[in-house]
Amino acid sequence: MSADSTPPSQWPKAGKLRIAAAYYGAYLLLGLMLTSIGPCMNDLEQQSGSSTAAVSFLIVVMSLGYIAGSIVGGRLYGRLSGNRVLSVSLLAMALLTVTIPWLTGLWLLIVVFAFIGLALGTMDVGGNTLMVWLYGRDVPPYMNALHLSFGIGALIGPLVMNGFDASTGSATTTYWLYAGLMLPVSVWLVRQPSPESPPVEEPTTGLRSALRRHALLIALISAFFFMHMGAELSFGAFITTYGTDTFYQGAESWARVLNSMFWGGLVAGRLIAVPLATRLSASAMLQIDLAGLTASIALIALLPDSTVALWIGTVGLGVSIASMIPSSINYAGERMPITGQITSLFLVGASLGSTVLPLIVGQLYGEEPNLRPEMMVYVTAAAVAAAIVLFGVMTAYTRRPGRLPNTTR
Numbered sequence: 001m002s003a004d005s006t007p008p009s010q011w012p013k014a015g016k017l018r019i020a021a022a023y024y025g026a027y028l029l030l031g032l033m034l035t036s037i038g039p040c041m042n043d044l045e046q047q048s049g050s051s052t053a054a055v056s057f058l059i060v061v062m063s064l065g066y067i068a069g070s071i072v073g074g075r076l077y078g079r080l081s082g083n084r085v086l087s088v089s090l091l092a093m094a095l096l097t098v099t100i101p102w103l104t105g106l107w108l109l110i111v112v113f114a115f116i117g118l119a120l121g122t123m124d125v126g127g128n129t130l131m132v133w134l135y136g137r138d139v140p141p142y143m144n145a146l147h148l149s150f151g152i153g154a155l156i157g158p159l160v161m162n163g164f165d166a167s168t169g170s171a172t173t174t175y176w177l178y179a180g181l182m183l184p185v186s187v188w189l190v191r192q193p194s195p196e197s198p199p200v201e202e203p204t205t206g207l208r209s210a211l212r213r214h215a216l217l218i219a220l221i222s223a224f225f226f227m228h229m230g231a232e233l234s235f236g237a238f239i240t241t242y243g244t245d246t247f248y249q250g251a252e253s254w255a256r257v258l259n260s261m262f263w264g265g266l267v268a269g270r271l272i273a274v275p276l277a278t279r280l281s282a283s284a285m286l287q288i289d290l291a292g293l294t295a296s297i298a299l300i301a302l303l304p305d306s307t308v309a310l311w312i313g314t315v316g317l318g319v320s321i322a323s324m325i326p327s328s329i330n331y332a333g334e335r336m337p338i339t340g341q342i343t344s345l346f347l348v349g350a351s352l353g354s355t356v357l358p359l360i361v362g363q364l365y366g367e368e369p370n371l372r373p374e375m376m377v378y379v380t381a382a383a384v385a386a387a388i389v390l391f392g393v394m395t396a397y398t399r400r401p402g403r404l405p406n407t408t409r
Contacts, residue, residue, distance in 0.1 A: 016134055019083075019192045020142055023127050024149040025185045026086060030123055031153020032160075032178055033093070033116065035263060037062070038237040039158040039256045040171035042244060047172060048106040052241060056362020059237050061110050062117035063355040069121020070347070076122065078197060082130045086123060087190040093119040094182035100175040133195035148270055151322075154263035158240065158256035165253065214336045217397060221332050222349030224390045228324045230353030231293070231383035234361045235317060236262055238376040241365075245373045247307055258314055265318020273323035282330035283395065285323060290388050292320030297381045304374065317380075325350070335398050357383060 037044070037058050044055050069089075076085045096112050096119070103109050127146055135142050161171040239262055243255030277285060296316030303309035329346065357379060364375035 019134060019195070020131065020146075022083075022185065022188045022192055023086075023131055023146060025188065026090060026123060027127055027146050027149040028153040029090070029178065029182055029185060030120060030127070031150035031155075031263075032157045033097070033153075034062075034066075034120055034150075035154040035157055035236055035259075036161075036175070036178070037113070039161045039240045039259050040165075040174070041237075041241050042252060043165070043171045044109065047101075047104060047170070048109055049104070050106045052365050053362045054106055056237075056358060056365070057106075058109060058113045059233070059358045059362070060355050061114040062120070063233070063351060063358070065114040065117025065119075066121035066124070067117075067348070067351045067355075069118040069123075070125050070351070071121075072118070073122035073125035077126055077129050082126055082133070082194040083189045083192050084194070086126045086130070087186045089119045089122045089126070090182045090186040090189065093123075094179040094186065097175050097182065098179035101170065101172045130195050133197060144270070144274060148267065151263060151267035151270060154236075155260055155267055157263075158260040162253045162256050165256075171256075217332075217336060217394065218345055220390055220394045220397070221328065222346050224387055224394065225325075225328060225346050225350040226353035226356075227383045227387040227390065228293075228321060228328070228353075229350035230357030231380050231387070232321050232324075233354040234357045234376065234383070235314075235380045237358050238361055238365070239314060242373045242376050243310070246304075247310065258311065261311065262314045262318040265315040266322045267318075269319035269322025272319070273326070277323070277326070277330075282327050282334055285327040286331060286391060289320050289324050289327065290384070290391060292316055293384045294388065296320060297377065297384055301377050301381055304377075331394075353383075 037055075041052065041055055044050075044058065045052060048055065073085070073089075093116055096116050099112060100109070103112065128143070131143055131146055157174075160177065161174045164174040164177070165171040236259070240252070240255045240259040243258045244252045248254040248258075273285070276288075280288075296313040299309045299316070300313035332346065361376050361379045364379065365372055
């Protein structure tokens with residue numbers, strides 16, 4: 001049988017890797033774009049003549065667009081060629097991204113970033129879905145590599161912005177590079193055959209039945225996602241501005257390196273979590289993560305004048321938060337039957353946290369000369385504390401007699 005007539009899921013390893021490599025390229029761009037507002041927030045403020053509080057709305061609208069894109073993408077990939085949907089999303093995002101350095105009105109930037117969020121949400125759903133369709137049961141290492149690609153993009157983005165800021169006078173010109181990179185990846189994707197959708201099986205547990213049996217636990221885990229994902233994006237989005245306003249006035253390049261170290265910690269944490277997850281339970285992983293988050297944010301909060309504490313705490317936060325999403329899903333899977341609909345409820349909680357908490361930070365941060373950069377630390381700390389309380393409630397609830405399902409694993 002020829003390669004042209006054989007479904008990609010049945011291709012040899014080398015053929016599958018050729019398709020997967022295109023997804024890795026798309027996810028590197030996803031990491032660059034999703035984390036791009038924080039490192040160039042000051043430049044966006046100057047470009048639009050706005051305040052930190054006003055520019056923080058760009059994070060909010062991009063998150064809202066991301067939620068909408070996730071919902072729309074879930075329908076598109078079941079009906080159209082997956083690689084073409086990814087390719088069109090990248091092409092549309094490239095056309096939007098190339099305009100950013102020219103936009104001087106805040107409302108124009110809000111509209112553009114909302115549509116960029118829509119494209120990013122569509123891409124994120126597609127990358128995860130198509131990778132599973134391509135590799136089936138063998139997907140775990142390739143899925144880890146996919147999300148590692150995102151982390152690498154988030155890591156190098158602030159450093160690339162430093163170079164463009166130094167050479168052009170504005171970090172926003174980096175968006176021209178990002179737009180240019182999207183075009184060849186878009187062409188690469190559309191030239192690859194799309195993995196086929198697997199046969200649909202009847203769900204063993206319906207959403208209504210799951211809600212009746214596990215409503216409180218689903219609500220608690222969704223709130224847990226809200227807190228730890230909100231903490232991640234709030235810190236990642238504002239650490240550059242915080243570093244500039246507290247330690248590196250006039251030297252924003254160092255604050256961007258600090259931002260890069262946060263995402264570098266996340267990359268390192270994901271690498272460390274792979275062997276740990278094979279030896280520890282999801283509950284133990286979450287306990288380690290929460291302990292690391294507490295120690296890291298406490299170090300920054302209790303030693304606000306220490307540059308060393310800021311750098312150690314920033315890297316520690318990245319390392320500690322890296323495995324929260326997979327560990328949270330694994331924790332839920334050990335305590336209830338997991339379906340796509342239940343997982344979507346958890347991710348809605350995560351998306352809402354990524355929208356609401358950065359908005360709160362932006363509004364509390366303040367205006368010149370009454371800047372309150374410490375509010376970023378306090379909001380992150382409050383979210384971590386709330387996550388600890390929620391985890392304790394979840395643990396106590398599932399330890400009650402009859403709460404854990406009698407399933408054979």
